[in-house]
Amino acid sequence: MIIAERKPLNEIIEMVTDAKRILVLGCRGCVTVCSAGGEREVEILASLIRLGKMKAGQQCEVIEATLVRQCDKEYVDSIDQWDGQYDAIVSMACGVGVNFIANLRPCDKVYPGVNTTAFGGSAEQGVWSEQCAGCGDCVLHRTGGLCPVARCAKSLMNGPCGGSVGGRCEIHQEVPCIWQSIHDRLERTGKKADMDRIAPIRDWSTAGHGGPRKTVRNDLTV
Numbered sequence: 001m002i003i004a005e006r007k008p009l010n011e012i013i014e015m016v017t018d019a020k021r022i023l024v025l026g027c028r029g030c031v032t033v034c035s036a037g038g039e040r041e042v043e044i045l046a047s048l049i050r051l052g053k054m055k056a057g058q059q060c061e062v063i064e065a066t067l068v069r070q071c072d073k074e075y076v077d078s079i080d081q082w083d084g085q086y087d088a089i090v091s092m093a094c095g096v097g098v099n100f101i102a103n104l105r106p107c108d109k110v111y112p113g114v115n116t117t118a119f120g121g122s123a124e125q126g127v128w129s130e131q132c133a134g135c136g137d138c139v140l141h142r143t144g145g146l147c148p149v150a151r152c153a154k155s156l157m158n159g160p161c162g163g164s165v166g167g168r169c170e171i172h173q174e175v176p177c178i179w180q181s182i183h184d185r186l187e188r189t190g191k192k193a194d195m196d197r198i199a200p201i202r203d204w205s206t207a208g209h210g211g212p213r214k215t216v217r218n219d220l221t222v
């Protein structure tokens with residue numbers, strides 16, 4: 001899932017300084033699962049904005065709503081029901097949702113209520129860890145299912161770098177050296193010879209450094 005965390009309140013309050021009617025908009029997708037931008041977080045942020053505005057001596061009405069998803073036109077179009085009732089939207093979806101609203105509602109002011117941090121999963125209660133960087137050319141078949149792009153501090157395609165100590169990454173000692181983990185997994189699964197295969201020079205054009213990427217499924221287009 002996409003992981004996010006709420007922006008600091010003072011940043012959000014500053015974004016909406018001029019707004020007198022604010023639509024705080026959550027999303028029932030990933031941000032609900034990682035407790036950053038679902039119904040509960042909308043309620044909390046809306047209350048904090050009301051209090052912040054009151055303390056600043058500013059009048060403000062806050063509408064609370066949560067869409068099924070903010071990355072689908074079908075649901076974003078339902079914002080029409082609040083037309084004329086707000087002068088700014090604080091989206092608590094990931095950056096995709098904020099972009100979708102900006103694309104579909106050219107005259108609306110839309111602000112991000114969260115910082116989108118990674119693609120990952122729940123590691124333990126209240127902790128999420130990055131697992132994939134969406135590089136567009138997955139190599140997990142060669143690396144025992146562990147991602148060297150997202151999980152190696154240097155995104156090495158032919159690791160390890162030689163700096164790890166006791167199986168920990170030399171850059172971030174709180175995490176395992178993922179290349180050590182890849183080695184151990186390949187060994188355990190009888191695929192250790194894969195470590196000796198030199199990965200070819202990587203074409204990073206699929207990885208988002210050359211502008212926005214698009215995925216087209218001809219079998220689904222009309």
Ligand code: SF4
Nearest residue numbers: 132133135138139147
């Ligand atoms: S290799 Fe690329 S697509 Fe595969 S998990 Fe890593 S970042 Fe994601």
Ligand code: SF4
Nearest residue numbers: 152161169170177178
């Ligand atoms: S110690 Fe391991 S995870 Fe850290 S940068 Fe080197 S190869 Fe990558």
